[in-house]
Amino acid sequence: MAYRIAVVGSGYVGLVTGLCFAETGNHVVCVDIDQQKVEQLNRGQLPIYEPGLGVLLERNLRNGRARFTTDLAEAVRFGTVVLLCLPTPPQEDGSADVQHVFAVAERIATLLQQDSVHEPRLIVTKSTVPPGTTQRLQALFAQRLPDRRVVVASNPEFLREGTAVEDFMKPERVIIGTRDAWAEHVLRELYEPFVRSGNPIYVMDETSAELTKYAANAMLALRISFMNELSAYCEALGADIEKVRLGIGSDSRIGKRYLFAGLGYGGSCLPKDVRALVQSARSLGVHFRLIPAIEEVNHAQAERFVGRILKRLEPVHGRCVALWGVAFKPNTDDIREAPAFRVIDPLLHAGVCVRAYDPEALPNVQRRYGERLQYAASMYECLEGADALVIATEWNEFRNPDFELMRSRMRQPLIFDGRNLFSPEEMLERGFEYHSIGRPSAVPSGMA
Ligand SMILES: NC(=O)c1ccc[n+]([C@@H]2O[C@H](COP(=O)([O-])OP(=O)(O)OC[C@H]3O[C@@H](n4cnc5c(N)ncnc54)[C@H](O)[C@@H]3O)[C@@H](O)[C@H]2O)c1
Known part of the structure; x- marks a missing residue:
């Protein structure tokens, strides 16, 4: 229904x-505190870039x-189902800030x-919330509305920006x-149209569901940091991380995805x-040993890359x-x-001037x-008079x-390529000095 x-x-x-x-026949009211965003959306304009979303809007x-x-x-009066898709940004100590979620829950209770x-x-x-949050919210509603039937459930989201509509x-x-x-029952009915091909709906307790989301992101970040480490x-040995990636990725126990060495992970989810x-x-x-190292490796990766750029440009x-x-x-x-x-x-800090180009950001x-x-308005304009090109995103x-x-x-x-877009051999043939991640550099005679 x-x-x-x-x-x-x-x-x-x-x-x-x-x-x-809404696309699958439900009636939806979306709330936001950002008035400008709401007006824009009601005019049919997207405030973000996300492929396929404009047509749905x-x-x-x-x-x-x-x-x-x-x-x-108005929205709470209207909705039988209220989905909390609020930000849970990192606090100073790294813990997730759930104040928006609790503030909205208090208002809904009122x-x-x-x-x-x-x-x-x-x-x-x-929202991605620390395990235990949904149960705390359930307790809040039980205390504020003892005579009412208000159920709080967890339904973590796994969409990826850039392919969010398709993922959903x-x-x-x-x-x-x-x-x-x-x-x-309600959540199964809502998701039924999206799992027709037989993909599973797993039902579990609230806290395990919340932890599943964190565990998934930590595992993805771990794979990236593993390859980056x-x-x-590889750079010290003269080995090629891309060859190693192919070699291990073809093992079905390991799998091919999220094994790309590069500048490290970022975005609004994995780091936080x-x-x-x-x-x-x-x-x-509970003091983890492995998981904190994921972030250390992530930071060291960019530092190492910048160190190579600065050394070369001295x-x-x-x-x-x-x-x-x-x-x-x-x-x-999204640049979060x-x-x-x-x-x-660090380039700006060292006194280097940076000219940036990005198709959307x-x-x-x-x-x-x-x-x-x-x-710069184009990728070629960006290069005008540049001492080096750094590639940071693989558009x-x-x-x-x-x-x-x-x-x-x-x-x-x-070129310093933080995403391994080109082959070092071909770049050498084209006459470029080319430094990438985890692969031998290509240096034409007479350069460096
Ligand atoms: N972005 C992703 O790829 C992704 C994927 C999975 C899960 N998540 C999780 O989903 C949650 C939301 O992430 P996001 O990327 O959509 O965040 P976002 O910052 O893009 O959107 C949050 C929206 O909430 C609005 N908002 C803030 N306080 C509000 C309030 N009191 N009332 C109404 N609206 C309010 C903001 O104006 C903003 O438009 C986070 O917990 C995030 O970790 C994000």
Whole structure:
């Protein structure tokens, strides 16, 4: 059956979730505190770049199944199901800040106390929250509304920015954390259209569901850090991490994905979730050894890369570096904890001028760096007079560039590739000095 759904928080997760549920026939009200964002969305304009989302927005506004508001009260009155898609940013000590989630839960409890219609409500934590949070929220509602049927369930989200709509529409699995039969039934019905091909819906207790999300992100980050740690060794040995990747990835026990050495992971999830997992365990007296090292390796990777750039550019002051890609990964405009920052910041600190190009993220980059960076309107304009090119994000348009044009724009044909886009042998043939991650550098005679 079709449900009335309120989505609280209309960011990457809330917007995708709300519009996908509207697409499958539900009636959805999305709430956000950002008035400008809400007005933009009601006009049919997306505040973020996410492939495939624009069509969903346009269609579901037109057919009246999705609308946007800043009024939480209206949404809570409307929704039988209330999805919390609020930010859970990292605090100073790394733990997840759940204040937005609890503040909204308190307000919902107050609104429900004032509501004369005693309809049952299902509140769902879609935000990534420390294990135990959903049960704490359940206790809050039980205490504030002892006579009402308010169930809180966990339903962590696994979408990836850049392919968020596809991920939501075809999830590899859906995790439902609840021990309540009605909540399970509602969530199963909501997700049924997305798992027609037979992908599983796993139902478990709330806390295991919450931990599943953290465990997944920590495992992905671990794979990246594992390869990055080996890449440093490859560089010292003269071995090739790409060959090692192919060799181990073809073992079905290991698998091919998330084994790319590079500048390290970033974004709004992996870094914060790894830290939050460590802190969450620590708060119960469990001191992980392996998981904290994931982040150490991640930082060391960028430091090592920058060290190589600065050493090669000596004397560095006044040098100009072109930077391709700032978004934390391709196909998004999201720059939260972008690995590119771990290159830009130390370069600026060393007195290097940085000119950045990104196909989608430049408005966000400009908001962060203002006049401290130069900005280019195209990947080739970015190279004008540059002493070196640094590649920080593997956007598709960087994969087959016009190398002749590149050479003609740069002061010298020198590339530091943090994403291993090209083959060192071919770059040598093209006359570039080419440094990448975990592979031997290509240095034409007469350079370096
Ligand atoms: N971005 C991802 O790829 C992803 C994937 C899986 C899980 N998650 C998790 O989902 C949660 C949301 O992430 P996101 O990337 O969508 O965040 P986001 O910052 O893009 O969106 C959060 C939205 O909530 C709004 N908001 C803040 N306080 C509010 C309030 N009191 N009332 C209403 N709206 C409010 C903000 O204005 C913003 O639009 C986080 O816990 C994150 O870890 C994110």
